[in-house]
Structure formats: C-alpha cells, structure tokens
C-alpha cells in the first residue's frame with residue numbers, strides 16, 4: 413500500500429486494515445494482453461465523458477446512444493475511432509450522413525479518440541480521486557496537448 417484511502421478501515425472478525433487508496437504491484441501485469449473489461453459501449457461513453465459529441469449536452473448511459481461517425485451502411489466500423497456518444501435528437505438528425513454532410517462537426521476530433529480506452533476509463537474514474545493524479549501523469553498530458 414502506497415497511500416491509505418483517508419481514515420477508512422476494513423474490519424474482519426480478527427483484524428482491521430486501512431483501506432488502500434493507492435497500491436503498488438509487486439509484479440507488473442501486462443494490461444495490453446489481457447482482454448479489456450467492460451463493453452465497448454460503456455468505454456466510449458466514459459471516454460466521451462457522457463457528453464453528446466455533437467451538441468455538447470450531458471447525458472447518461474440510459475439517454476446517450478453511440479453514433480457511427482461514418483455510418484455503418486457506408487462502411488463505418490464499430491470501433492472506438494468511429495464511435496461517438498450522441499444524444500437521441502443529434503443521432504437521428506445526423507442520420508445516415510457523415511458529420512461534414514450533416515454540418516454537425518464533432519466536438520472532439522476522432523484523432524483524439526485513438527488513445528487507450530482503458531486509460532480513458534481510469535481517468536474518468538480518477539475524476540473523483542484527486543490523490544491519483546500524480547500517479548496517472550494527468551497534468552503532464554494536459555500540458556503536452558495544450
């Protein structure tokens with residue numbers, strides 16, 4: 413354990429332990445070769461921070477849809493680079509068109525979607541865990557992309 417999670421304590425019948433907030437693995441687990449967890453849908457929604465990528469409206473897993481940026485009927489793949497969170501009105505307004513044809517530019521460039529989805533999930537989860545920032549190098553990423 414590197415850092416405790418505040419004053420929280422895990423109690424068993426015979427002992428009590430501080431709840432870890434940050435742990436260090438004694439052995440590195442190669443994440444790239446593990447099957448990634450979670451559905452593609454939830455990953456894309458997390459990546460897009462539950463914001464419609466066309467109008468900027470906030471939604472939830474229940475209200476947001478996944479839009480194929482290049483429509484499936486026109487050869488668009490169901491892959492992270494071609495998927496964006498979209499609210500129902502935007503998704504139906506865009507219909508079977510590209511963002512350019514529909515005059516609906518994406519708020520984030522799809523190129524920005526190319527980074528690791530699992531990292532995006534972690535960063536999303538880290539929003540509520542400011543003590544993780546220094547371990548995730550988030551500040552460096554922000555200044556590097558500015």
Ligand SMILES: [Zn+2]
Pocket residue numbers: 464465466467468469498499500501502503
């Ligand atoms: Zn929208």
